[in-house]
Amino acid sequence: xxxxxxxxxxxxxxxxxxxxxxxxxxxxxxxxxxxxxxxxxxxxxxxxxxxxxxxxxxxxxxxxxxxxxxxxxxxxx
Numbered sequence: 001x002x003x004x005x006x007x008x009x010x011x012x013x014x015x016x017x018x019x020x021x022x023x024x025x026x027x028x029x030x031x032x033x034x035x036x037x038x039x040x041x042x043x044x045x046x047x048x049x050x051x052x053x054x055x056x057x058x059x060x061x062x063x064x065x066x067x068x069x070x071x072x073x074x075x076x077x
Contacts (some may be wrong), residue, residue: 016051016075019068027061034064044068049075 013048025033034057041053051069058064 006076016069016071017073019066019070019076021066021068023064024062025064030057030064037064037066041066047075 010050034055037055041055044050044053049071051071052068053065056065056067
């Protein structure tokens, strides 16, 4: 998978809660799915406790993944 333009930092010494999502898509739908996830990430950015959102896409066009970190599990809810 090709990472988003911002590199992901994984910190094992923190108590962050990480949510990882994988979506299987048709190659023609990968870009629209990425754009939809980007819009959702912009809305998430307003939520307290959000640390980061990273979006990844596969080179074959069939997968999209998100890596989302929150400060606590309660904030993930």
